[in-house]
Amino acid sequence: MTTYDFDTIIDRRGTDCVKYDIFDSPDLLSLWVADMDFAAPPAVVQALTERLQHPIFGYTMDMPRLREVICERLARLYNWQVTPDEIVFLPGVVAALNASMRAVSEPGDNVLIHTPIYPPFLASPEKNRLHSNTVPLTPVVTDGILRYEIDFDAFEAAINDGTKLFALCSPHNPTGRIWTPDELRRMAEICIAHDVVICSDEIHADLVFEPHTPTATLSPEIAQNTITLMAPSKTYNIPSLGFSFAVIQNADLRARFVAAEGFVVPHVGVLGYTAALGAYTGGDEWLAQVIDYLRENRDLTTRTITEHMPQIIPTHPEGTYLTWLDCRDLPALNGDADAAGSEFLKWIEPFFLKQANVALNNGLLFGEDGVGFARLNFALPRSQLREALERMRRALEAATG
Ligand SMILES: Cc1ncc(COP(=O)(O)O)c(C=O)c1O
Incomplete structure (x- = not known):
C-alpha cells in the first residue's frame, strides 16, 4: 500500500x-x-499527463465511461441507484446552483437559504432576479464547542407563496455539520408539503468524519423533488480543473435544469473529464x-x-x-x-x-x-x-x- x-x-x-x-x-x-x-492524487496527475501527450484539445464528448463510474460509485457509497442518463455534467457547482434557481422559478420568486452559508448562496438569487428567504441556523455551545442545529418551525415559517427552491448545503459550509438522516427528512418533507424543490449542494460529501446521507436517497418521493450537486473538486483537490455533476432523477425537473443551463454554462473541458475519471477510478x-x-x-x-x-x-x-x-x-x-x-x-x-x-x-x-x-x-x-x-x-x- x-x-x-x-x-x-x-x-x-x-x-x-x-x-x-x-x-x-x-x-x-x-x-x-x-x-x-x-x-x-497520483492517479489524477497520471491521467492528465497521459492525455497531455496528445496535442489536440478540441471539443470533447461527454465521457460515457465516467457516467458508469459515477453510478457505480454512488451505488457503492450510498446504495443509491442512479442511471447514467440521470446525470448532467457541468464545469462548476456554483453554476449548477444558479441553473437550479432558474430551472424552478420565475423572476421575483424566492429561494430559501440557511445562514450562515457559503457566500455564493447569498449572492446567487439576486443574480437570477430572485429574492432570498434566509433562515438562521441555531448556534448551540456545549462544553466550549459550537454546533449548529435546525429550527424546523422557523424553517417552515420562512417559506411563503413565492418560495420555489430550498438551496441546501449538505455537508454544511461553514458550520461543518453533516445533517442527520432525520434532519434531512424533516426538511425535505416540509419542502414537499409546500411544493419547494430542493437543490442539495453535496460538494463536501466525500470529506467527512461521520457518514453522509445524500438527500435524494431518503425516499423515492424526496428523490423526485431533489437536484443533487456533487464533484470530485474538493475531494481530490482539483477545483480549478472544472468538473462537477448534477443528479436529477425527475425527468421533467432534469429537462428544466438542462434548459436553464444550456448555452449559459460552458461544457466541461477535456482535462476536467480526464481528472475526474482518474480520481474516481484511482483515488x-x-x-x-x-x-x-x-x-x-x-x-x-x-x-x-x-x-x-x-x-x-x-x-x-x-x-x-x-x-x-x-x-x-x-x-x-x-x-x-x-x-x-x-x-x-x-x-x-x-x-x-x-x-x-x-x-x-x-x-x-x-x-x-x-x-x-x-x-x-x-x-x-x-x-x-x-x-x-x-x-x-x-x-x-x-x-x-
Ligand atoms: C458548498 C460549496 N459549494 C460550491 C463550491 C464551489 O464549487 P465550484 O468551484 O464547483 O463552483 C464550494 C467551494 O468552496 C462550496 O463550499
Missing part, C-alpha cells in the same frame, strides 16, 4: 494561486479559500488517507483553540476541512470589507491578517450571523497548521492581554 505524504510543504507561490498569490508577504500562512495545500486510497490526516488536523485545531484561545469558540466539524470560529469577544474582528482594497482581500479577515500574518475567511460574507466570525481551513501540512494556530494565539494574547 502506498503511503501518501501530506506533511511536505509544497510552495504554491508564483503559480497564480488565489490562496497565496493575492498577498505579497512571503511568510504569510493562508488558511482561507477552500482548497487543500496537498498534491492531487480511493488517497482519499481514505487524506481524511485521516484531516481528522487529526481538525482535532489539533479544536484542542489548541479550546485550550489556548479563550476568546474564540470553535466548531468541531463533522465534515469539510473548515472550522468556523466565533470570535465575537474580539471587538476588532471583521473590519470594513469594503475598505479591504481589492475584491479578493474582502474575503480575508483583517485582524488575523494584520496581527498574525494568517489569512482566514472573513465571516462577514457568510450572512448577518457571520459577523464576528472567521473561517479557518485546516487542509495544510500539520507543521504549518501548528504555526498558524500559535501565531493566532500570540496575536490574541497581545490584543486582549
Whole structure:
C-alpha cells in the first residue's frame, strides 16, 4: 500500500494561486479559500499527463465511461441507484446552483437559504432576479464547542407563496455539520408539503468524519423533488480543473435544469473529464488517507483553540476541512470589507491578517450571523497548521492581554 505524504510543504507561490498569490508577504500562512495545500492524487496527475501527450484539445464528448463510474460509485457509497442518463455534467457547482434557481422559478420568486452559508448562496438569487428567504441556523455551545442545529418551525415559517427552491448545503459550509438522516427528512418533507424543490449542494460529501446521507436517497418521493450537486473538486483537490455533476432523477425537473443551463454554462473541458475519471477510478486510497490526516488536523485545531484561545469558540466539524470560529469577544474582528482594497482581500479577515500574518475567511460574507466570525481551513501540512494556530494565539494574547 502506498503511503501518501501530506506533511511536505509544497510552495504554491508564483503559480497564480488565489490562496497565496493575492498577498505579497512571503511568510504569510493562508488558511482561507477552500482548497487543500496537498498534491492531487497520483492517479489524477497520471491521467492528465497521459492525455497531455496528445496535442489536440478540441471539443470533447461527454465521457460515457465516467457516467458508469459515477453510478457505480454512488451505488457503492450510498446504495443509491442512479442511471447514467440521470446525470448532467457541468464545469462548476456554483453554476449548477444558479441553473437550479432558474430551472424552478420565475423572476421575483424566492429561494430559501440557511445562514450562515457559503457566500455564493447569498449572492446567487439576486443574480437570477430572485429574492432570498434566509433562515438562521441555531448556534448551540456545549462544553466550549459550537454546533449548529435546525429550527424546523422557523424553517417552515420562512417559506411563503413565492418560495420555489430550498438551496441546501449538505455537508454544511461553514458550520461543518453533516445533517442527520432525520434532519434531512424533516426538511425535505416540509419542502414537499409546500411544493419547494430542493437543490442539495453535496460538494463536501466525500470529506467527512461521520457518514453522509445524500438527500435524494431518503425516499423515492424526496428523490423526485431533489437536484443533487456533487464533484470530485474538493475531494481530490482539483477545483480549478472544472468538473462537477448534477443528479436529477425527475425527468421533467432534469429537462428544466438542462434548459436553464444550456448555452449559459460552458461544457466541461477535456482535462476536467480526464481528472475526474482518474480520481474516481484511482483515488480511493488517497482519499481514505487524506481524511485521516484531516481528522487529526481538525482535532489539533479544536484542542489548541479550546485550550489556548479563550476568546474564540470553535466548531468541531463533522465534515469539510473548515472550522468556523466565533470570535465575537474580539471587538476588532471583521473590519470594513469594503475598505479591504481589492475584491479578493474582502474575503480575508483583517485582524488575523494584520496581527498574525494568517489569512482566514472573513465571516462577514457568510450572512448577518457571520459577523464576528472567521473561517479557518485546516487542509495544510500539520507543521504549518501548528504555526498558524500559535501565531493566532500570540496575536490574541497581545490584543486582549
Ligand atoms: C458548498 C460549496 N459549494 C460550491 C463550491 C464551489 O464549487 P465550484 O468551484 O464547483 O463552483 C464550494 C467551494 O468552496 C462550496 O463550499
